[in-house]
Amino acid sequence: MKIFGRWLVSPWRRSVLAVLAGALPVFAFPAPSWWWFAYVALVPWLLLARTAATGRRAAYDGWCGGLGFMLAVHHWLLPSLHVFTVVLAALLGALWAPWGWLVRRFLGGTPSAGRAAAALLVLPSGWLAVELVRSWQGLGGPWGMLGASQWQVAPALRLASVGGVWLLSLLLVAVNVAVALLVAVRAARTCALAGLLATAAATSAVWVWAPRPDVDGRIRIAVVQPGPVDGADSPQRRFDREERLTRALAGQRVDLVVWGESSVGFDLADRPDIARRTAALAREVGADVLVNVDARRSDRPGIYKSSVLVGPDGPTGDRYDKMRLVPFGEYVPARSLLGWATSVGKAAGEDRRRGTGQVVMDVGHGLRVGPLICFETAFPDMSRHLAADGADVLLAQSSTATFQHSWAPEQHASLAALRAAETGRPMVHATLTGVSAVYGPNGQRVGSWLGTDASTARVYDMPKAHGTTPYVRFGDWPVHAALLVLAALCVTEGVRRVRPRRSAPALSAPPARTVRESPARPGR
Known part of the structure; x- marks a missing residue:
């Protein structure tokens, strides 16, 4: 334990641990396809970030974990892009820095029942926001979304018909957060168990309610x-x-x-x-x-x-x-700036043209x-x-x-x-x-x-x-719900920071300075 503690104290060694922890979810995807591992794969990363001494260190843990995750799910690009794969993974990994900060904010120390309950909403929403941003085609697209690891699980596929792969990612992160609370925070175990039961009940209800395609x-x-x-x-x-x-x-x-x-x-x-x-x-x-x-x-x-x-x-x-073309494979973004990628790998020598619809x-x-x-x-x-x-x-x-x-x-x-x-x-x-x-x-x-x-x-x-599935009809509603949760968090944090200033007493004039008189001398 002392050796492990020294690893956590050293910034560089802690960063290595964060990279390794962030890479763990790759085993839930093909070829290994350990789909069950996705339900606990984020726990080491969560436990590491919650122990960060400062919010800045937690953000670094998020960044390094994101680097490990992106490098793991795209490791097959290394023979084509070589060192540029690491550069891209580092840039995209920075998207997880705010998520690392949120992990410490809601799981750090001994969180109250209210903070633990909020973590079950905020941390999955934060993860989904990261997946949304990196899903932009110019940033590489949504390859390796956590929910995609459940491609061969029939109940999960049923949920996908309701909220798409977004809903699967949301629920997977929620389960990981609940497991992390069970492992690390004794006072929050009741809340974590309640969260797991609520997730199981919600998914069971969706299983019963969701319409099946009409063959x-x-x-x-x-x-x-x-x-x-x-x-x-x-x-x-x-x-x-x-x-x-x-x-x-x-x-x-x-x-x-x-x-x-x-x-x-x-x-x-x-x-x-x-x-x-x-x-x-x-x-x-x-x-x-x-x-x-x-x-x-x-x-x-x-x-x-x-x-x-x-x-x-x-x-x-x-x-x-x-x-939607593959960045570097079919075109080079900002070729005047990043065209050097063609000299270190198999990036596209000429940009393909895009269709319009x-x-x-x-x-x-x-x-x-x-x-x-x-x-x-x-x-x-x-x-x-x-x-x-x-x-x-x-x-x-x-x-x-x-x-x-x-x-x-x-x-x-x-x-x-x-x-x-x-x-x-x-x-x-x-x-x-x-x-x-x-x-x-x-x-x-x-x-x-x-x-x-x-x-x-x-x-x-x-x-x-x-027939029409709920996902086709209602679209990416889990993403919209996650953004609403994050917006509510921002409003709450803003009010919490402003309220002490408003409730502080008005400054009054400083008290008059008193002059200490010397004792009177007795008369002669």
């Missing part, structure tokens, strides 16, 4: 995963392999064929031969083919990543251009689909808008070929389960090199994943559903 038929969608293709002529070789795999689907009565991101490396207007060969595949299979073109456009300047629907007669005119495509057979491209599956609002616009199926075209031997493919594939559960729509996650996955409208897995070693075409028979 009204079946659809058959084929996923074509060509696998790794190397060499200078890889775009042509990849297309040839996709063509061969797709041709094997003839006679299997599919409603749609989906290829992965960057599956076509040529602009179809510049390569009519590629367009004709793809249309021939649509005729042979009896279904449209959704390809993904990653090429310089002939009708406008710049490189786009686009979902393009090809029917028996050629491109149908339905096209979706990717809107989402698209719902009619692919026949009474089926409407909403495409997303790669990174966009991490954004809950994009799939929610597609469902609200009438999409029957959500389609994600992705490529994680750069991160083939890391945790990234599994992490990416798991996000589709959350998007399906949030919207009540089945979702297909089709990749070039794996992991490809399909989920039903409740977020449950349909069939098996196509791993990173697979090169095949597989047909998935999935339920088709209709």
Whole structure:
């Protein structure tokens, strides 16, 4: 214990402990997928920050923990961005500095029952505010949101249909705070137990009340995963392999064929031969083919990543251009300032161009689909808008070929389960090199994943559903509730600081100075 105490006294060693504590939640995500660990993973970080000697030290603990968290959930970027990954993690980790200060404010010392109860509201709200800010696409997007660790837990997916992944993050942090109170503050154990019971009761009520998607038929969608293709002529070789795999689907009565991101490396207007060969595949299979073109456009300047629907007669005119690009992977933010990142890693040498709006495509057979491209599956609002616009199926075209031997493919594939559960729509996650996955409208897995070693075409028979989930209808209401809690905290703190000044007595004039007289001398 004395050795551990010396570690806590030393600022640098304490910072190392904070980084390690902040990294712990990564084990709740794929590939380990210890989903149960998410309910206690924040406890060491909370216990460390509450013991900080000052508010400034607690903020440093929050910052260092945020650095560890961001570096852990994005560690697969290290081979591509090298030291710049650490720089980005440090910048984003600073978002947790105020959260660390809040931990000490509400959990430090021996908190009263009222302060402990407030911690169960304020600390989850503060965490959600951090997730909201870092979810901005320019800061890297919402990859690694704590609630996303529950992608394979059926009760959690049911909650996601009510409040999205935001609600799951909120409840997970609340449970962690309650456990930290149970461990460290004996006087607050009753409040912590009450908080756990209230959380369990609320989630049980939602489980009973939340509407389930109405299944009204079946659809058959084929996923074509060509696998790794190397060499200078890889775009042509990849297309040839996709063509061969797709041709094997003839006679299997599919409603749609989906290829992965960057599956076509040529602009179809510049390569009519590629367009004709793809249309021939649509005729042979009896279904449209959704390809993904990653090429310089002939009708406008710049490189786009686009979902393009090809029917028996050629491109149908339905096209979706990717809107939210991967920072450094597909463009370099403030290139004039940060362009040096291209010299230390595999940052984009040229910025891709952005699309201007989402698209719902009619692919026949009474089926409407909403495409997303790669990174966009991490954004809950994009799939929610597609469902609200009438999409029957959500389609994600992705490529994680750069991160083939890391945790990234599994992490990416798991996000589709959350998007399906949030919207009540089945979702297909089709990749070039794996992991490809399909989920039903409740977020449950349909069939098996196509791993990173697979090169095949597989047909998935999935339920088709209709109806509107509470999350699609009401949106990100947990975020709004968290911001209201933080706003109320700011008002309360402001009133508490101002009130002593107002109640202080008015200053009166200083008392008159008295002159001490010397004793009278006796007369002579």
